[in-house]
Amino acid sequence: MDDDKTRTKLLQERDRLLREIDELEDGLAVSLADTSEESPYDQHMAEAAAFTQERQMDLTLEENARHGLARVERALKKLDDGSYGVCDACAKAIGHGRLNIAPDASLCIDCQRLTEKGL
Ligand SMILES: [Zn+2]
Numbered sequence: 517m518d519d520d521k522t523r524t525k526l527l528q529e530r531d532r533l534l535r536e537i538d539e540l541e542d543g544l545a546v547s548l549a550d551t552s553e554e555s556p557y558d559q560h561m562a563e564a565a566a567f568t569q570e571r572q573m574d575l576t577l578e579e580n581a582r583h584g585l586a587r588v589e590r591a592l593k594k595l596d597d598g599s600y601g602v603c604d605a606c607a608k609a610i611g612h613g614r615l616n617i618a619p620d621a622s623l624c625i626d627c628q629r630l631t632e633k634g635l
Pocket of ligand 1: 606607608623624625
């Protein structure tokens with residue numbers, strides 16, 4: 517396991533996510549400004565509906581990006597304290613194959629599956 521390479525990958529991913537969150541937040545601010553203008557009632561309703569949908573989608577994207585960011589930050593912390601590659605839940609090795617695909621993984625595949633099932 518090449519820690520430096522992993523760190524670089526994680527830092528790049530963190531930058532990407534931070535930019536994504538920034539852009540989404542800019543977009544949300546702009547669409548708020550757009551709909552604050554006076555407009556005829558019907559048009560306003562249609563705009564408001566489209567706006568709500570769009571905003572909802574952006575919020576979901578932003579939430580996903582924030583979750584991704586939290587995973588990346590967690591992985592960077594594990595690199596720092598030497599627990600990288602060790603499962604947070606059961607303390608077994610996560611496995612290089614899995615870390616190659618998902619360098620931000622902090623759970624082994626078994627624990628990840630349990631989490632996704634909500635157990
Ligand atoms: Zn585990």
